[in-house]
Structures are given as structure tokens and as C-alpha cells.
Amino acid sequence: MGNANIMAIPPLGSDELGTEAIPSDHYSSQAFFEQEKEHIFKKTWLMAGRESDVAEHGDFITYFIDALETSIIITRDQHGQVNAFYNACTHRGAHVLTEPCGKAKFMTCDFHGWVFDSEGKLADVPGEELFGDLDKSKLGLKPVSVDVWGGFVFINLDPEPSVSLKGYLKPLNESFDKYLGNKDWTWSYGWRSTFNANWKLLVDAQIEGYHVDQTHRNTIAGAIPGTHAPSIAYPDSIGVPARISAYRPEHMMGVQTDVALLSAKHGATSLYTKPEKEFSADDGEGVLNEDHPLWIFDAYLLFPNVVLFVQKGQILVQRTLPITPSECLWEVDFYHTGDVEDFGQLFNSEQGRIQIRDVLTEDLYTAEGIQMNFNAGVIKEIQINQQEMPIRAYYHRLMSAMKGTGE
Amino acid sequence: MSEVTARPDVSDIEVEINLWALPTTEDRLVKRMNSTMDEINSFHYAMLPKLPAIIEYLNQFKLTDLAGDDLKLSRAALAMCEVDNAVYKWKTPILNTGIDTLRMVKKSGFSDRVIL
Numbered sequence: 381m382g383n384a385n386i387m388a389i390p391p392l393g394s395d396e397l398g399t400e401a402i403p404s405d406h407y408s409s410q411a412f413f414e415q416e417k418e419h420i421f422k423k424t425w426l427m428a429g430r431e432s433d434v435a436e437h438g439d440f441i442t443y444f445i446d447a448l449e450t451s452i453i454i455t456r457d458q459h460g461q462v463n464a465f466y467n468a469c470t471h472r473g474a475h476v477l478t479e480p481c482g483k484a485k486f487m488t489c490d491f492h493g494w495v496f497d498s499e500g501k502l503a504d505v506p507g508e509e510l511f512g513d514l515d516k517s518k519l520g521l522k523p524v525s526v527d528v529w530g531g532f533v534f535i536n537l538d539p540e541p542s543v544s545l546k547g548y549l550k551p552l553n554e555s556f557d558k559y560l561g562n563k564d565w566t567w568s569y570g571w572r573s574t575f576n577a578n579w580k581l582l583v584d585a586q587i588e589g590y591h592v593d594q595t596h597r598n599t600i601a602g603a604i605p606g607t608h609a610p611s612i613a614y615p616d617s618i619g620v621p622a623r624i625s626a627y628r629p630e631h632m633m634g635v636q637t638d639v640a641l642l643s644a645k646h647g648a649t650s651l652y653t654k655p656e657k658e659f660s661a662d663d664g665e666g667v668l669n670e671d672h673p674l675w676i677f678d679a680y681l682l683f684p685n686v687v688l689f690v691q692k693g694q695i696l697v698q699r700t701l702p703i704t705p706s707e708c709l710w711e712v713d714f715y716h717t718g719d720v721e722d723f724g725q726l727f728n729s730e731q732g733r734i735q736i737r738d739v740l741t742e743d744l745y746t747a748e749g750i751q752m753n754f755n756a757g758v759i760k761e762i763q764i765n766q767q768e769m770p771i772r773a774y775y776h777r778l779m780s781a782m783k784g785t786g787e
Numbered sequence: 788m789s790e791v792t793a794r795p796d797v798s799d800i801e802v803e804i805n806l807w808a809l810p811t812t813e814d815r816l817v818k819r820m821n822s823t824m825d826e827i828n829s830f831h832y833a834m835l836p837k838l839p840a841i842i843e844y845l846n847q848f849k850l851t852d853l854a855g856d857d858l859k860l861s862r863a864a865l866a867m868c869e870v871d872n873a874v875y876k877w878k879t880p881i882l883n884t885g886i887d888t889l890r891m892v893k894k895s896g897f898s899d900r901v902i903l
């Protein structure tokens with residue numbers, strides 16, 4: 381396939397996404413925010429953890445959705461099943477677990493010591509006779525819908541999700557499930573922060589290539605020209621509105637430093653340097669666009685709040701969560717294959733980590749100013765061009781979800 | 788086992804190594820942010836000619852076996868990653884077109900969030 385084809389940008393208004401300006405009140409309105417809680421955060425599949433963090437019976441992780449004040453427990457039970465529950469003791473409502481992760485085949489509530497097993501069943505009540513006739517079988521932890529895809533644990537607060545996780549994530553098929561779920565991926569590093577910005581603004585920042593030349597002028601602008609970041613929409617998908625890709629330029633612009641070149645000899649943890657190494661997670665039939673000599677990564681928008689960067693040798697996950705209309709939690713996590721065992725690998729990891737860190741500081745720079753202008757009512761609508769199409773696709777998906785159809 | 792690579796002679800840049808051989812990425816970030824461009828350049832250009840040999844030398848060992856002067860040397864080499872953008876791209880110790888890097892708090896795992 382020639383470059384011209386791969387780099388093609390969809391024409392304005394294609395996929396029935398329209399061409400009109402997009403209103404900005406969904407980033408700032410308290411009323412809209414309340415509706416988002418109901419129609420989005422209580423109805424869609426949310427990436428809550430990594431399956432390898434609950435690898436064995438008794439392993440648990442917790443997941444907190446600030447805006448809903450809802451804490452979720454995810455466990456692995458004795459049958460090997462992954463379960464999710466509200467982190468809410470059925471005695472008087474305390475959080476049963478207060479740690480982010482750990483191991484407890486039996487989870488004991490700190491308040492009065494009720495004990496739940498990893499299937500959520502109420503296993504023991506201290507002084508049970510004090511309650512008279514207590515039916516323990518009815519007082520298990522309240523279950524939450526859960527499923528695993530690509531090695532990630534997703535939860536859904538809808539007791540009966542309108543679509544399965546697998547169906548939700550189409551067009552991402554079994555190859556993606558297999559590639560991303562490869563046991564060799566291990567968590568390498570990550571950061572979190574809070575921002576005075578709507579949770580969707582930090583998603584927007586990662587799903588268009590138009591910003592690259594200007595925003596990243598002091599870091600990687602030459603390594604991924606804006607024109608080398610084509611996107612496509614998936615109008616029939618429920619959970620994956622769009623994808624953006626990144627390709628190197630034919631002739632590398634900007635500075636390729638000695639440090640970057642030395643790093644590239646030992647791995648590919650920098651997004652922006654071509655690796656000279658093979659990776660164990662290589663079962664990505666149709667996942668990696670390796671046939672194209674300039675391809676770097678594809679980034680998928682997983683509605684509502686995840687941007688999943690898929691490349692050779694690296695997975696990058698950005699997640700955001702709402703706190704208030706104008707405040708959000710932001711997190712990124714990186715997965716790599718193979719342990720860092722020798723210094724060359726450590727050097728490569730360090731170089732990649734620092735480069736992406738500095739790039740992210742640029743990506744995060746504009747959101748709070750934008751939010752102020754939305755809150756102040758100075759900007760009431762935003763203009764979206766061809767290259768920014770995924771933002772339009774995201775907006776359309778958002779509005780369809782808000783209709784309460786769950787789809 | 789391939790041939791053993793000898794330790795490069797770094798005696799002439801010992802001063803720079805001592806200044807920048809800090810234990811963590813975060814320590815080295817703060818060091819860069821608190822340094823002048825002259826100090827950064829001085830470290831970078833002292834290390835640069837020897838860096839390929841340093842990496843090759845250190846790469847012979849398991850990371851867990853690095854100790855003493857070699858551990859120190861490895862930290863100084865990693866600091867080269869920290870100053871790279873300042874030297875070549877920003878020409879200033881701190882990028883002024885991004886958020887304060889210290890706002891990005893290091894995570895310890897995918898699920899590591901303490902809520903209460």
C-alpha cells in the first residue's frame with residue numbers, strides 16, 4: 381500500500397459526522413455532568429485493572445470512580461474466575477478493602493470484622509447470634525458486571541449491560557485480544573495527576589494529529605509530522621469511535637540525538653525511535669502495521685475515557701476519570717515485554733520514559749486554559765477540521781450515549 | 788561469552804559524574820530543573836564522548852550486580868537521558884511549553900490508587 385493511501389485523511393463530514401462547530405457546554409455544564417454519570421459511567425464498560433494483577437486466587441485490586449463515589453473490588457476466586465463487587469460491606473456500609481491491591485482469600489471489613497470470600501459470599505460474622513436470624517446467603521457483596529479483554533479487566537455498573545465487552549470493543553477483534561493479553565507484557569511505569577479540566581479534554585488531546593507540529597515543537601514535532609497522523613472513524617462501533625495512527629516522516633526532521641540513537645540499540649521504549657530489537661509479544665496478526673516501514677503506533681479511543689496506544693514492544697494506556705465537570709484524574713501506564721536486566725535495557729527504558737514524560741507535559745499544558753474559557757462562557761463552540769475528526773466521532777458517540785440507549 | 792569490555796577511563800570527568808549520579812529519575816529531574824544551562828552543558832559534553840563505551844561496559848553486567856563506582860557511573864549515564872532535551876531542543880533547563888513535570892506523580896503499578 382502506498383503512503384498516499386495510508387496517510388489519507390477522511391473528507392470533512394464523512395461517516396455522517398457533520399461539519400458544524402461543536403458546542404462546548406458538555407465540557408462545563410453541571411447538568412450535563414450529572415447526565416454523564418447516569419448514562420455513561422453507570423452504563424458503559426470501563427477499564428478498571430489489569431488481569432495479571434489478579435493472577436491468583438485471593439489477589440484483589442480496587443478501582444474508584446470519583447464522580448460516583450463508587451469503589452469497586454476485583455478479585456480472583458478459587459475457581460479461577462475474575463469477579464467484581466461494590467466495595468461496600470453489607471453490615472453497615474463500610475469499605476471492605478482500603479488498599480489499592482493485595483492478596484486476601486477472605487476479605488475482612490475493618491469496622492466489625494465481617495468476612496467475605498473472593499466470590500463475594502459472606503463467610504463469617506463475628507457474634508452472629510447477636511443478629512438473631514441472619515441469612516448470610518443474602519448478604520454477599522453486591523456484584524458488578526465484569527469481563528476481561530486484551531488482558532485488561534473492564535467493569536460495567538449496569539447489572540445487565542446492553543452489549544458484551546467483546547461486542548462493545550468491535551472492530552478490535554481476537555487478534556487484539558491476543559496481542560494485548562500476551563502474558564509477557566509487564567507494567568513498567570506510569571504517572572497520575574489531577575487537572576482543573578473536564579475529563580474529556582485530556583482524551584481530546586491524544587486523538588488528533590493536528591496539534592503535533594505546534595504543541596510538540598520543543599520535543600517530537602519532527603519525528604511525527606501532523607500530516608503523518610491519519611485517523612479513521614468506526615461509525616458502527618459502540619465502544620471504539622475512532623483511531624489515530626502515527627507514522628515517521630520519510631526523512632527524519634528535528635534532532636535525533638546521540639542519546640536517542642544509543643538508546644535505540646537496546647530496545648524500543650521510545651515511541652519515536654525505530655527499534656533494533658525483536659519482541660516476545662509478536663502475535664499481533666493484523667494488529668501491528670509492520671508492513672509499513674514508517675508506522676509507529678495506532679491509538680484507539682475506547683469510549684468513554686481510554687486512549688490505548690498499540691505498538692511493537694509497547695502498550696500505553698491513558699485513562700481519565702471525572703471528579704467534577706471542571707476537574708479530573710489523569711493516568712498513563714506503560715507495558716513492555718521482557719524484564720529490564722542489563723544496563724542497555726535500563727538506558728533504553730530511561731530514555732523512552734523521559735522522552736514520553738516531556739511530551740506528555742506538553743499534551744497536558746493546554747487543557748486547564750481551555751476549561752477556563754469554557755467555564756467563563758467566552759468560548760461557546762469549537763471548530764473541528766479534517767485532521768481532528770476523532771474528536772467529532774467522540775462527540776457523536778457521547779451524544780448518542782447520552783440519549784440513554786446504552787448504545 | 789563474548790569478549791570482556793574494559794572499563795573506560797573516566798577519571799578526568801569524575802567531578803561531573805559525582806554531581807549527577809543521583810539514585811532516581813526524579814532526583815535527576817530535580818537536579819536538571821535546578822541547574823543552569825552552563826552546568827547542564829558542562830555535564831553533557833564531558834560525558835558524551837565516553838557514553839557509548841560506558842554503556843557497552845556497564846551492559847556486561849546484570850543490573851543487580853552493579854555496585855560501587857559502576858553503580859555511580861550508571862546513574863550518571865542515565866542522567867544523560869534527563870538532560871538531552873535541555874541541551875539539544877530547549878536550550879534552557881526547563882521546558883516552558885509544558886506543565887510542571889513535578890505535577891506528574893510517579894505510579895507504582897496499574898492499580899495503585901489509595902482513595903481514603
Ligand code: FES
Binds near residue numbers: 490
Ligand atoms: S460495616 Fe463492615 S463489619 Fe460492620
Ligand SMILES: [Fe+2]
Binds near residue numbers: 592595743
Ligand atoms: Fe500530543
